[in-house]
Amino acid sequence: MTLPTRKFSQNYSVYFYLLLIIIYFVFGIYLITQTSITSDESAYIGAAYSYTQGIGLNQEHPLFIKLVNSAIINLFFADYTVAIPTLNFVPGEENIEARLAAFNVGYQFLMMRPENFHKILFSLRICYLLFNSLFLIFLYIYTFIVKLIEPKASFCLGILFVFSPSFYGHNFLIAFDVLVSVYALLTIISLMGIIKTLFLPQPKHLLSQFVLFTFICFVAINAKFSNLILVPIILITVLCTLFCLMKIGKKTLAINLIGLFILSSLVQLILIILMYYWSFRNLPNQSIIENFNRYIQGIQMNLSTAGGIREPFWNGQFIPMTSLEYLSKIFWFKENPGLFILGSFLIILMLHKIVTQRQQLLEFFSNWKQPQNLGKLGLILLGISYPALYFILTHKSRFIIGYRYFYPLIIFLYFGIALLTTFIKQKWQQYVVISSLSLYVCLGWLGVSQSLSYVNPLWTQEKWQLTDDSTINWGQETQHGVQYLLTHRLLPEKNTDVITHQTFGVNINFIQYLDILSRQQNYPLDIQSYYAHAPFNATQSDINQLPEKYLLIDSTVKQQIAANAQKNPIASKNLDFLKTHQPLYSHNDIIFIYQLH
Numbered sequence: 251m252t253l254p255t256r257k258f259s260q261n262y263s264v265y266f267y268l269l270l271i272i273i274y275f276v277f278g279i280y281l282i283t284q285t286s287i288t289s290d291e292s293a294y295i296g297a298a299y300s301y302t303q304g305i306g307l308n309q310e311h312p313l314f315i316k317l318v319n320s321a322i323i324n325l326f327f328a329d330y331t332v333a334i335p336t337l338n339f340v341p342g343e344e345n346i347e348a349r350l351a352a353f354n355v356g357y358q359f360l361m362m363r364p365e366n367f368h369k370i371l372f373s374l375r376i377c378y379l380l381f382n383s384l385f386l387i388f389l390y391i392y393t394f395i396v397k398l399i400e401p402k403a404s405f406c407l408g409i410l411f412v413f414s415p416s417f418y419g420h421n422f423l424i425a426f427d428v429l430v431s432v433y434a435l436l437t438i439i440s441l442m443g444i445i446k447t448l449f450l451p452q453p454k455h456l457l458s459q460f461v462l463f464t465f466i467c468f469v470a471i472n473a474k475f476s477n478l479i480l481v482p483i484i485l486i487t488v489l490c491t492l493f494c495l496m497k498i499g500k501k502t503l504a505i506n507l508i509g510l511f512i513l514s515s516l517v518q519l520i521l522i523i524l525m526y527y528w529s530f531r532n533l534p535n536q537s538i539i540e541n542f543n544r545y546i547q548g549i550q551m552n553l554s555t556a557g558g559i560r561e562p563f564w565n566g567q568f569i570p571m572t573s574l575e576y577l578s579k580i581f582w583f584k585e586n587p588g589l590f591i592l593g594s595f596l597i598i599l600m601l602h603k604i605v606t607q608r609q610q611l612l613e614f615f616s617n618w619k620q621p622q623n624l625g626k627l628g629l630i631l632l633g634i635s636y637p638a639l640y641f642i643l644t645h646k647s648r649f650i651i652g653y654r655y656f657y658p659l660i661i662f663l664y665f666g667i668a669l670l671t672t673f674i675k676q677k678w679q680q681y682v683v684i685s686s687l688s689l690y691v692c693l694g695w696l697g698v699s700q701s702l703s704y705v706n707p708l709w710t711q712e713k714w715q716l717t718d719d720s721t722i723n724w725g726q727e728t729q730h731g732v733q734y735l736l737t738h739r740l741l742p743e744k745n746t747d748v749i750t751h752q753t754f755g756v757n758i759n760f761i762q763y764l765d766i767l768s769r770q771q772n773y774p775l776d777i778q779s780y781y782a783h784a785p786f787n788a789t790q791s792d793i794n795q796l797p798e799k800y801l802l803i804d805s806t807v808k809q810q811i812a813a814n815a816q817k818n819p820i821a822s823k824n825l826d827f828l829k830t831h832q833p834l835y836s837h838n839d840i841i842f843i844y845q846l847h
Contacts, residue, residue, distance in 0.1 A: 263401060267390045270408045271383060277412070278379040278422040281701050282372055286729040286763065287360075288702070289720065289756040291424040293349075295374060296356030299323055304532030305334045308352040309544060310551035311426060313525045314472035315381060319374045319424070320529075326373060327366070332358045349551075357757045364766040375422050378429065381469070382421040385411065385432040388439075388466065396455060398443040400672050407668035409687055413694030415586055415704035416653065416660060419721070426474045431657040433470035435665055437480055438636050440466050442629055445491055448503060457510075464514040468521060475552045476658070479643065483635045490628065559648040563718040563809045574645040577656055580717055583709040584653050585660075586697065588690025589667070595682055596670035603673055637662040652720035702726045703838045713839040714805035715812075723805045723840050725756035730837040731802055732763040736773050740800065744779040751802040752786040753841070760802060789814050793827045793846070800834070801844040808842075 297308030298319035308316070323330070335351050360367055386408055393404035411417055411432075421428045440463040447453045467484070470477045488511050495504040526541035561568040562576055571579075582590075604611060640658050674680055697704050703722050705713050713722055735741050735749070741764075742748055751760045761780055768775045786801060788810045793801060808828060814821035833842040 263390070263394060266405060267386060267408065270412050271386050274383055274386065274412050274418070274421075275379070277418045277698055278383075279376075281419070281698070282375050282379070282422045285423075285701055285726045287371060287756070287758045288423060288425070288724040288726050289754065291371075292356035292360060292756070292758055293352040294356070294424045295319070295359060295370070296352040296354065298374070299330070299332060299355055299359050300334050300352070301529040302328075303334055304528070304530065306526075306529040306533070306544070307334065307355060308349075309548035310349070311474055311548065312472040313529050314469065315378065315426070315429060317525055317529065318377050318381075322373050322377060327370060330359055330362060332362065353757055360758060361762065361765070364769045367766045368770075374424055378424060379422040382417075382428050382432060385436065388436050388462070391462070392439055392443055396443045396447070396459060398439065398446060399669075402671045402674070403668045406671050406683075406687065407664055409691060410589065410664040410668060411661070413586065413691050414589075414660075414664070415694060415697045415700065415706075416584060416657065416721070418694075418698065419700075419702045419704055420654060420657075425654075427654040427657050430470070430474040430477055431661040433466055433473055434477055434480060434636055434658055435661050436466045437463070437470045438483075438633060441484065441487055442632055445487070445629065445632070448491065448495065448500075448507065453503070456506075460510045460514055464517055467514070468518045471518070472522065472525075475549050476640075478549075479639050480636065483632070483639065487632055487635075494628075560650050562650045563716075563813065566715070566812050568718075568809075568813050570648060571650070572645065573647045573650055573655070576650045576717075577653075577659075580653060580719065581656075583705050583716060584719075584721065585706065586690055586694050587706050587708060588686055588693050589664075592683065592686035592690060593663075593667045595686060596667055596673065599673050599679065600670055633665075634662075652724075654721050700838055703840045712805075712808075714808040718806060718809050723754055725754045725759070725804075727804065727837050727841040728753060728756075728758075728760055728763050729767070731835065731841040731843055732760060732767055734835045734837075734843065735764075735800075735802075736767055736771060741773075741775065743774050744776045745783045746779070747797045747799070749780075749800040749802060750783065750786040750791075750796060750798040752788060752807050753802070753804040754806045788824065789818050789821045791824075792820050793824045793844075796846055799845065799847050801846055803842055803844075805840050 293308055294311075294316055297306070297311075298316045300307040301313070301317055301320040302324050306313070332355055334355055360370060389399070389404055389408055392398045393401055399407075417428055417431075440459065444456070444459050444463060447456050447459060467480065470480060488507070492504050492507060495501070495507065522545070523538060523541065526544060527536065530536065530541060530544060559570070561570050564571070564576075564579060637659050644655070671683060674683060693706070697706070702724055703713060703726070705716060705722065709716055716722065753760055761777075764775065764780055765777045767773070768777065786796070786803065786807075788803075788807050811821050811824045811828065815825040816822070831844060834845045835843040
């Protein structure tokens, strides 16, 4: 009877993960089509195009996934030709010119043929959606093949990831925030699997685990330079593991471990060298030393940004605060409320178990030097090492650009909550967890329409009053406002005081979308008259005195008006207007169109 039961359980698990993957792609593909290009995406598209020409741009991030995008460009858009500027990098400095160059190249590439704009965006975004989807597949491997994670914990983690507004709103974007997070977690999980396998009486799947580890670690480190904190974690873990293997007399296994890690490191190093050689092949000085310098320059550019100061919007003002202060304020409004219920219950359950079994816990710590206890303690320390180090390095930072910078912590929080399901033993506890996860799924599904601008029901005010977080307004709703104007035929051929606008400063903005969509829909516009019209100035132009018929703004402009209202009379009048007038159209409480006359 055992074999059929196991087979049924395995099939059931496969179907469950298949369902999660299907839902993941349904969410992702739907949101790809609904989300305007965001602020940084054009820069990464410009970088990807520059790699096809062997003149690399956007060095502040590693190259890997942008190279995947460049392969897509080579396959489907090889006839595009855009001039790439020559840049002079100054090590350790901000390099504004270098940052803007990728934006400008991406802008020219996308606007060269507006009829292909959405095709390009979809083709390049789908790569990120695919790479992030591997998280679920690797989770299955480490649950049912390597058998490192208990199935119920794995199921819980899969649900938390797929129905998380934080992750499904970003996992399709040409950006690295989800990639850096999930592959950091996978690197730690794969390392834990290797260590656990090494101490088994008969190690299995060790070589295949190293192959998987090499790929996962390579993607993690080459997603964003912040993931270089994995390097000391891996090194310390390997050294500690070698010490333990030598102590228990497994010298042959220790030698094999050294060989496999050296081989894994060499493979990754060679791949990085090849990536830099290919991406910068048409620049002078194509030596390993020069490419190593380019790698270091990228790290320096990244550090120069991270050392900056940015004042987030909070309580009607732009005020200085640390990352920890910022996270503690907005975490409660950016996460699925089902997470709080599930997490609270599991933490209470864990504390109850600690109190009722404190004797066993005391015995564990008093005998921590015993091999089995030392192994468990080592795995726990490894599991918390990445989020702890990431938190230590960032919690005092004042460069606060958005909630997405905390995803590396959030994914480990999900992992920790999922692991707490192993404390569940009784039926009633299972029912509570299932009910909490069901609520999480329902609320997560309902939040899909908000996408990047997700704010949960605990926040009852307008979204712009929360924060200027790039996970609320990153320029992602621009297309919807333009589409409304075209669908209702509110714009004449020439813009003679018909509409004025101001939105978040992305270079594919209101006018660009007007250009793209009007061409695609054969809507007659003299687009130059719209380009030539002066934009709305939130602190210098009185809305009541505007000659135009329509005003299009977004949540960021509302924040600028509110923040200046006390000291600027015009901003004060504009704020009164916004409070007393309902917009003609709004989408997700982010983009607004007001009729003025």
